Amino acid sequence: MIVCVAANPSIDKLFEVERLSVGAIHRPLSFVQVAGGKGLNVARAAHALGAEVTATGILAGHAGRWIDETLHDDGVDAVFTWVGGETRASLSVAARRGIGLTEFYEAGPDVGEQGWRDLEKLVEELLRRAAWVTISGNVPPGSPIVGYARIVRAAHDAGVPVALDARDEALELAVAEGPDVVKVNAEEAGTLLGVSIASASAARDAAVAIRGSLRIGGSAVVTRGAEGAAVALPDGRVLWGRPSAEGAYPVGSGDAFLAGLVTGLERGEGWEEATRLAFGAAAANAEVPGAGRLDPVRARTLASVSELSLVPST
Amino acid sequence: MIVCVAANPSIDKLFEVERLSVGAIHRPLSFVQVAGGKGLNVARAAHALGAEVTATGILAGHAGRWIDETLHDDGVDAVFTWVGGETRASLSVAARRGIGLTEFYEAGPDVGEQGWRDLEKLVEELLRRAAWVTISGNVPPGSPIVGYARIVRAAHDAGVPVALDARDEALELAVAEGPDVVKVNAEEAGTLLGVSIASASAARDAAVAIRGSLRIGGSAVVTRGAEGAAVALPDGRVLWGRPSAEGAYPVGSGDAFLAGLVTGLERGEGWEEATRLAFGAAAANAEVPGAGRLDPVRARTLASVSELSLVPST
Numbered sequence: 001m002i003v004c005v006a007a008n009p010s011i012d013k014l015f016e017v018e019r020l021s022v023g024a025i026h027r028p029l030s031f032v033q034v035a036g037g038k039g040l041n042v043a044r045a046a047h048a049l050g051a052e053v054t055a056t057g058i059l060a061g062h063a064g065r066w067i068d069e070t071l072h073d074d075g076v077d078a079v080f081t082w083v084g085g086e087t088r089a090s091l092s093v094a095a096r097r098g099i100g101l102t103e104f105y106e107a108g109p110d111v112g113e114q115g116w117r118d119l120e121k122l123v124e125e126l127l128r129r130a131a132w133v134t135i136s137g138n139v140p141p142g143s144p145i146v147g148y149a150r151i152v153r154a155a156h157d158a159g160v161p162v163a164l165d166a167r168d169e170a171l172e173l174a175v176a177e178g179p180d181v182v183k184v185n186a187e188e189a190g191t192l193l194g195v196s197i198a199s200a201s202a203a204r205d206a207a208v209a210i211r212g213s214l215r216i217g218g219s220a221v222v223t224r225g226a227e228g229a230a231v232a233l234p235d236g237r238v239l240w241g242r243p244s245a246e247g248a249y250p251v252g253s254g255d256a257f258l259a260g261l262v263t264g265l266e267r268g269e270g271w272e273e274a275t276r277l278a279f280g281a282a283a284a285n286a287e288v289p290g291a292g293r294l295d296p297v298r299a300r301t302l303a304s305v306s307e308l309s310l311v312p313s314t
Numbered sequence: 315m316i317v318c319v320a321a322n323p324s325i326d327k328l329f330e331v332e333r334l335s336v337g338a339i340h341r342p343l344s345f346v347q348v349a350g351g352k353g354l355n356v357a358r359a360a361h362a363l364g365a366e367v368t369a370t371g372i373l374a375g376h377a378g379r380w381i382d383e384t385l386h387d388d389g390v391d392a393v394f395t396w397v398g399g400e401t402r403a404s405l406s407v408a409a410r411r412g413i414g415l416t417e418f419y420e421a422g423p424d425v426g427e428q429g430w431r432d433l434e435k436l437v438e439e440l441l442r443r444a445a446w447v448t449i450s451g452n453v454p455p456g457s458p459i460v461g462y463a464r465i466v467r468a469a470h471d472a473g474v475p476v477a478l479d480a481r482d483e484a485l486e487l488a489v490a491e492g493p494d495v496v497k498v499n500a501e502e503a504g505t506l507l508g509v510s511i512a513s514a515s516a517a518r519d520a521a522v523a524i525r526g527s528l529r530i531g532g533s534a535v536v537t538r539g540a541e542g543a544a545v546a547l548p549d550g551r552v553l554w555g556r557p558s559a560e561g562a563y564p565v566g567s568g569d570a571f572l573a574g575l576v577t578g579l580e581r582g583e584g585w586e587e588a589t590r591l592a593f594g595a596a597a598a599n600a601e602v603p604g605a606g607r608l609d610p611v612r613a614r615t616l617a618s619v620s621e622l623s624l625v626p627s628t
Contacts, residue, residue, distance in 0.1 A: 013403075015418055020336050023413035031420055033400075062380035066400065069376070086347075086380065089327075091405050091418060099337035104329055104405060106345055 002046055002262055003130045003160075005123060005151060006039025006057035008108045008140035009067050011089040012291050014251060019097045029096070034290045035067040035074070036090065038136035038165060041252040041292030045259035045281055046134075047076045048296050051266060054078065054126055058119050058140060060109045061086035079126070081118035085109030092251045092291075101251065110142035123151055127158040132262050134163045135179075136255060139170045148174035163262050165254070167191065178215040183258050189222045200228060200240060204311055207232035219271070221261070221278075223254055229279075230311070233271050237310060241275060243283035244306045252291025257282040259292070260299065272308065279306035316360055316576055317444045317474075319437060319465060320353025320371035322422045322454035323381050325403040326605050328565060333411045340407070348604045349381040349388070350404065352450035352479060355566040355606030359573035359595055360448075361390045362610050365580060368393065368440055372433050372454060374423040375400035393440070395432035399423030406565045406605075415565065424456035437465055441472040445580050448477045448572060449493075453484045462488035477576050479568070481505065492529040497572050503536045514542060514554060518625055521546035533585070535575070535592075537568055543593075544625070547585050555589060555622045557597035566605025571596040573606070574613065586622065593620035 016030040034044070043055035055078040059067055064080070064087040071078045088106035095102070111119075127133070133155045139147050148170045155162045156177070163181035164174055167188045175182055175192065186197040189206040197206050203222040210220035211232035223229040228242035243253075260281030264274025280303025284294040330344040348358070357369035369392040373381055378394070378401040385392045402420035409416070425433075441447070447469045453461050462484045469476045470491070477495035478488055481502045489496055489506065500511040503520040511520050517536040524534035525546035537543040542556035557567075574595030578588025594617025598608040 013420075015420070020416075022334050022336065022409075022416050025417045025419060027419050028421065062376040062383070066376040089403065093418060095336075102334075102336050103339045104407060105339060105341050106327075106329070107342065 001052045001054055001130055002266055003123065003126045003133045004039050004043035004046065004053055004055045005133060005135045006037050006043065006055055006137065007119060007143065007147070008037055008137055009035065009040050009057050009059060009087055010037040010106070010108070011063055011066060011087065012036025012251070013089060013091045014094060014249065014289050015091055016094045016096065018095070020093055020095045020102055026093070030289065032289045034293065035070040036252070036291050038255050039134065040067070040071065041255035042134050042136050042259045043076050043078070044074060044292035045256040045285060045294055046263050048294050049259060049263045049277070049281060049299060050296060051263040056080060056119070056122055056126060058083055058111050058115050059087050060084060063087040063089065079122065081115060081122055083109055083111045083115040094249070108140050111140045112142045113144070116143040116147055120150060120154065124154055127155060127160050130160045131266050132163065133160055134258060134262055135174070136165045136258065138167060145169050146173050149177045152177040152179050163258055165258055175210070175213060178218060180217065181219045181221065181261065182210050182214065183221040183223070183254070183261070185223045185254060197222065200224060200230070204230040204238055204240065206230070208238060223257065226250065229257070231275050239272070239275055239308055240311045241279045241306055241308045243279055243286070244302050245283045245287065247283065247286030249289050250286045253282040253285045255292055256285035256294055276303040276306050276308060279303060279308070315366045315368055315444055316446045316448065316580055317437065317440045318353050318357035318360065318367055318369045319447065319449045320351045320357065320369055320451065321433060321457065321461070322351055322451055323349065323354050323371050323373060323401055324351040324420070324422070325377055325380060325401065326350025326565070327403060327405045328408060328563065328603050329405055330408045330410065332409070334407055334409045334416055343410070344603065346603045348607065349384040350566070350605050352569050353448065354381070354385065355569035356448050356450050356573045357390050357392070358388060358606035359570040359599060359608055360577050362608050363573060363577045363591070363595060363613060364610060365577040367391060370394060370433070370436055370440060372397055372425050372429050373401050374398060377401040377403065393436065395429060395436055397423055397425045397429040408563070422454050425454045426456045427458070430457040430461055434464060434468065438468055441469060441474050444474045446477065446576050447474055448576055449488070450479045450569060450572065452481060459483050460487050463491045466491040466493050477572055479572055489524070489527060492532060494531065495533045495535070495575065496524050496528065497535040497537070497568070497575070499537045499568060511536065514538065514544070518544040518552055518554065520544070522552060537571065540564065543571070545589050552625050553586070553589055553622055554625045555593045555620055557593055557600070558616050558620045559597045559601065561597065561600030563603050564600045567596040567599045569606055570599035570608055590617040590620050590622060593617060593622070
C-alpha cells in the first residue's frame with residue numbers, strides 16, 4: 001500500500017477562459033474542481049493506475065469535508081486529522097489563447113504544532129502496512145519546518161521507502177534525511193542547489209547532484225514541464241525522458257509522474273519500466289481536465305511509447 | 315425588515331497580490347473570504363448599517379453550509395432553500411501595482427425549476443413581515459428567466475416595495491414589472507437600453523430613461539464606479555453624486571450603495587438623505603477588505619460629506 005501524505009490539501013479548481021484579461025471579469029467556458037493539493041493528486045493518479053493507496057493529511061472546516069467526501073466518492077481510501085478554519089482552494093486559470101496557465105494558491109489554515117503532531121502520529125500508524133510513502137507539496141502554515149524531515153525519518157525507522165516532492169527549506173531539511181526518491185521541478189531544484197536550471201543539461205546536472213547528496217540507492221528526478229525530465233537512477237545511470245504527447249491540461253502532471261513512478265516501483269518493476277509509467281501517467285494526466293485525473297489505459301499506452309534515453313551523467 | 319434576495323450566493327474571495335502576472339503562480343499577500351454574491355453583500359452591509367435584515371437564496375453542499383454558518387456568525391438572519399451540487403466561489407484578485415482588479419466568477423449549481431419554485435415560496439412567506447425587498451445579482455443556472463419578474467410581482471401583490479440590481483434578460487423582464495428602485499452599473503444599463511454609457515451625462519440620461527419606463531414613483535440609479543452615480547428620483551429630479559473617499563477595496567461598493575439607500579428609505583428618511591447614506595456606505599465598503607463589510611460610523615461620516623448635486627434631467 002502507498003501512503004500519500006498531503007499535508008496541506010486544496011480544492012483544486014480549473015477555470016477555462018478564452019483569454020485572461022487583467023482588469024476584467026471572467027466567467028468560465030468550462031469549470032471542474034477536484035480534491036487536490038499535490039499529495040491528493042498523487043493519491044488519485046496512483047489509485048487510477050491500480051495501486052492500493054491511502055491518502056492522509058490535515059483538513060479543516062466545510063471545504064475539508066468536501067475533500068473527504070469527494071475522495072470517498074472517487075474510491076480513494078483516505079484518513080485525515082482536522083484543525084480549525086477552512087481548507088484552502090487553488091484556482092488555475094487556463095486560457096485557450098495567449099499564455100496558458102495562471103494560478104492563484106491560497107495559503108490554507110494554520111495547523112499549529114498540535115495539528116502537525118496529530119498528522120505525524122497518523123502517518124506512523126499507516127506506516128505499519130505501507131510499502132511506499134509519498135510526501136508532496138508545501139508544508140502548511142504553522143507546521144514545523146523539520147516536519148517533512150521527521151516523516152522521512154519515521155518512514156525509514158519503519159523500513160518504508162519515501163518519495164519526496166517539496167520546496168524551499170522543508171525540502172532541504174528532508175533531503176538531508178536521505179529519502180529514496182526526490183522529485184522536484186527545475187525551479188525547486190534550482191533553489192535547493194543555489195543554481196539556475198534553464199536547460200535539459202542543467203536539469204541532468206541537478207538530478208545527478210541531488211542524487212549524490214542522498215544515501216546509496218537513492219534516486220533524483222528534475223522535471224522541465226513538457227520539455228522532459230532527468231532521472232538519476234540508483235545505479236548511477238541518468239535517463240532523459242520526454243512525454244510522448246502534449247495535452248491541454250498540464251496541472252498535476254508532475255504529481256501523476258510521481259504516482260506512476262511509485263506505482264511501478266511498488267509492483268516490483270525495474271526503474272526503467274517504472275520511469276516509463278511515470279512519463280505515461282504525466283502525459284495522460286495532461287489530456288484530461290482535473291489535476292491527478294487520468295485514463296490508466298491511456299497512461300500505459302503512452303508509457304510504452306515514451307521516449308527515454310540514457311544520457312552521459314557528466 | 316428588509317428581505318435581501320441572493321438567488322446565487324457565492325464564497326467571495328479577495329486575493330491580494332503585488333502584481334498580476336499572466337502565466338505565473340501567485341500566493342496572496344493578504345486573503346479574506348466572505349459569504350457573498352451581491353445579495354448577501356447587500357444583507358451584510360444593511361445589517362452593519364443597523365437595518366433589520368433577512369437574507370434568502372439558494373445554497374448547495376459544503377460551500378453552502380459555510381455560507382449559512384458564516385452569515386449566522388456575522389449576526390445576519392438568513393433562511394435558504396437547498397439544491398444538489400456546490401455553491402460557487404468568486405475570486406477577486408486585487409493588485410497593489412498595475413491594473414487593480416481581475417475577477418473570476420464561477421457559475422454556481424443548476425438550481426432547476428423546483429429549486430427556483432422553493433425560493434419563490436420562501437420569499438412569499440418572508441414578504442408577510444417585510445418593509446422592503448432587494449434582489450441582486452445574476453439569476454442562477456437552471457432558473458426561469460422570468461424568475462426575478464415573478465418576485466417583483468409577488469412583492470407588489472404583498473404591498474412591499476422592491477429594489478432591483480440584476481443584468482441582461484432577467485433584468486429587462488423584471489424592470490417591465492415596475493420595481494420601485496432599479497440600481498445598475500453603466501454596463502448593465504447600457505445593455506438594458508441598447509446604448510453605450512461612457513460618461514457621467516450618459517449615465518444621467520440612462521437613469522432618466524430607466525426611471526421613465528417604471529411606474530410613477532419609481533427611481534433609477536446608474537453607477538460609474540469611483541466616478542460617481544446618477545440617481546433619478548421619483549419626483550423627476552436627478553442627483554449626481556460622487557463618493558467622498560476612494561478606498562482600495564471597491565468590490566461590493568455597489569451592493570453597499572443599495573444597502574445604504576434601502577436602509578435609509580426603510581427608516582423613512584427622504585430620498586436625498588437616503589442617497590447620501592448610499593454614497594457613504596459605498597465609500598466605507600471600499601475602505602475595508604471583504605465585499606459588503608463596512609464600518610457604520612465611517613459610513614455615516616462619509617454620508618455627511620458626500621458630494622451630491624442636482625443636475626438638469628435633460
